[in-house]
Amino acid sequence: xxxxxxxxxxxxxxxxxxxxxxxxxxxxxxxxxxxxxxxxxxxxxxxxxxxxxxxxxxxxxxxxxxxxxxxxxxxxxxxxxxxxxxxxxxxxxxxxxxxxxxxxxxxxxxxxxxxxxxxxxxxxxxxxxxxxxxxxxxxxxxxxxxxxxxxxxxxxxxxxxxxxxxxxxxxxxxxxxxxxxxxxxxxxxxxxxxxxxxxxxxxxxxxxxxxxxxxxxxxxxxxxxxxxxxxxxxxxxxxxxxxxxxxxxxxxxxxxxxxxxxxxxxxxxxxxxxxxxxxxxxxxxxxxxxxxxxxxxxxxxxxxxxxxxxxxxxxxxxxxxxxxxxxxxxxxxxxxxxxxxxxxxxxxxxxxxxxxxxxxxxxxxxxxxxxxxxxxxxxxxxxxxxxxxxxxxxxxxxxxxxxxxxxxxxxxxxx
Numbered sequence: 001x002x003x004x005x006x007x008x009x010x011x012x013x014x015x016x017x018x019x020x021x022x023x024x025x026x027x028x029x030x031x032x033x034x035x036x037x038x039x040x041x042x043x044x045x046x047x048x049x050x051x052x053x054x055x056x057x058x059x060x061x062x063x064x065x066x067x068x069x070x071x072x073x074x075x076x077x078x079x080x081x082x083x084x085x086x087x088x089x090x091x092x093x094x095x096x097x098x099x100x101x102x103x104x105x106x107x108x109x110x111x112x113x114x115x116x117x118x119x120x121x122x123x124x125x126x127x128x129x130x131x132x133x134x135x136x137x138x139x140x141x142x143x144x145x146x147x148x149x150x151x152x153x154x155x156x157x158x159x160x161x162x163x164x165x166x167x168x169x170x171x172x173x174x175x176x177x178x179x180x181x182x183x184x185x186x187x188x189x190x191x192x193x194x195x196x197x198x199x200x201x202x203x204x205x206x207x208x209x210x211x212x213x214x215x216x217x218x219x220x221x222x223x224x225x226x227x228x229x230x231x232x233x234x235x236x237x238x239x240x241x242x243x244x245x246x247x248x249x250x251x252x253x254x255x256x257x258x259x260x261x262x263x264x265x266x267x268x269x270x271x272x273x274x275x276x277x278x279x280x281x282x283x284x285x286x287x288x289x290x291x292x293x294x295x296x297x298x299x300x301x302x303x304x305x306x307x308x309x310x311x312x313x314x315x316x317x318x319x320x321x322x323x324x325x326x327x328x329x330x331x332x333x334x335x336x337x338x339x340x341x342x343x344x345x346x347x348x349x350x351x352x353x354x355x356x357x358x359x360x361x362x363x364x365x366x367x368x369x370x371x372x373x374x375x376x377x378x379x380x381x382x383x384x385x386x387x388x389x390x391x392x393x394x395x396x397x398x399x400x401x402x403x404x405x406x407x408x409x410x411x412x413x414x415x
Contacts, residue, residue: 008057009066014045019063023048024055037141038063104353104381104410105156105338113149114160114175117142121203122171128210128241136200136247143178143199150182155338155354158183161294162305162339163398163405168295170206170217176294178203180287184329185280194280200248201255202284208238208256232268235260251280259284262320282322286329289315305337306395335360341368341396341405349396350382351405359385361392366410368403381410 006021014020019038039045048056058066120142128134149157161176181202185195209217212234216227223231239257242248258272258281265273267285293308303311309330316323334355336342341351342365350365362384384390398405 005061006057006059007066008055011045011049011054011056013066014039014048014056014058015064015066016040016042016045017064018058018066019060020056021059021062022057023053025051025053105159106153107156107159107406107409110149110153110156110160111165113145113153114157114166114179117146118166118171118175121174122169125171125174125207125210128207134241134245136242136245139200139203140196140247143182143196143203146175146178146203147182147195147199150179151186154183154186154332158333158337159339159353161291162337164294164302165406170209173291173295174203174206176291177205177284177287180290180329181284183332184283184287184325187328187332188279188283188325197249197252198255198280198283201252201259201280202287204238204242204252205256205259205284205288206234206238207241208234208236211237232260236269251278254278255281255284257281259288261285263322264319266320279322279325282325286312286321286325289321290329304395304397305333305340306335309333309335309337331357331360334363336363336392336395338363339405341398341401341403342392343394343396345391345393349401349403351403351408353381353410356385362388365392366408368401368405368408 008022008024016039060066120138124134124138124142146157157179161179166172178199182195182199185198190198212230216223216230219227235257239253242253242256243250255278257269258277261267261270261272261277261281262285263274263277263282265271290308290312293303293311294305296302312321312326313323313330315321316326334352336352336355338352338355341349344350344365349368351368352363353366354364356363364381364383364385367380367382382390384392
């Protein structure tokens with residue numbers, strides 16, 4: 001992802017054939033899902049102007065350039081500062097949780113990212129089921145957008161997944177696994193070539209399942225021996241499908257093929273073990289295992305985030321999954337991840353809204369009582385690290401309470 005050639009130009013200089021990599025407003029206030037896109041018609045430019053956008057950032061290496069007279073530094077607009085979410089045309093690879101310490105995760109932004117990315121992937125999988133030729137660029141754009149959001153709003157995206165305010169299907173599972181894999185990959189400081197490869201493999205890790213019988217995928221009970229063999233064929237089937245798509249690297253295909261392999265040789269389809277497995281495929285495997293524990297796609301009751309992390313840690317201790325990577329994910333998400341409902345020693349319920357990277361057991365929580373009209377919900381937040389007299393007793397299943405956690409989030413929710 002090239003950044004050194006990017007240049008900001010006034011909207012009036014934008015022309016068909018140019019490739020946009022940034023806007024002067026939050027993408028939530030633009031008419032397009034992805035900021036990185038080629039302008040294909042004059043109507044696209046008119047729509048951008050209608051939304052009040054005055055400057056765009058283009059990448060001349062991926063589209064047309066502007067005339068030399070316009071290629072110099074643009075005149076700064078004092079009334080249109082560039083929001084932090086759009087401050088980088090391509091975000092630097094850095095550990096997640098880069099939000100300001102005094103800010104709460106932007107749940108509304110994360111909800112929009114999650115919903116729109118899921119729709120795009122759902123359409124992609126629907127095309128895959130028909131056998132139509134697949135364009136890798138569609139999946140790459142989804143990964144590119146998720147990567148940008150993870151690098152700047154990892155906690156918010158994790159919170160949306162942990163609250164599970166959506167229907168669980170193959171597309172949402174793919175998005176969620178991609179989010180957790182990118183979070184774990186960013187914590188490993190992967191470079192700008194490797195992180196997109198990881199994200200693409202995580203997004204498409206189960207694409208082989210689109211050609212399996214739907215009644216098999218929805219079966220609530222145990223598989224027969226024949227059904228088990230059919231299900232265990234999906235990693236290699238998916239890798240074969242990816243190899244036929246343009247722009248997909250052999251490494252991404254390898255990660256898809258290996259995402260159910262385990263370090264102790266107990267995985268499938270080939271029973272690989274130890275150092276023969278890629279660290280990146282273990283990253284996808286950990287993200288996939290964690291998300292599966294949170295959901296109910298396998299017919300098993302979903303686990304709470306804290307329970308799933310505990311189970312994941314046991315898999316690491318048993319040398320099925322890379323324990324070092326599991327511990328890294330726990331440090332990223334916290335013992336009680338953002339979006340978790342917990343019970344305090346006072347008897348009150350609270351939702352975790354921020355995690356301290358150095359004190360995983362004492363996050364910032366928001367007490368769950370309905371605020372009075374005009375009352376700022378953030379004033380009910382408690383930093384447990386600063387109040388040692390209060391502790392978390394245990395995690396709570398939101399299904400057993402009457403709270404609408406999303407609506408009680410600090411700052412409200414624009415779902």
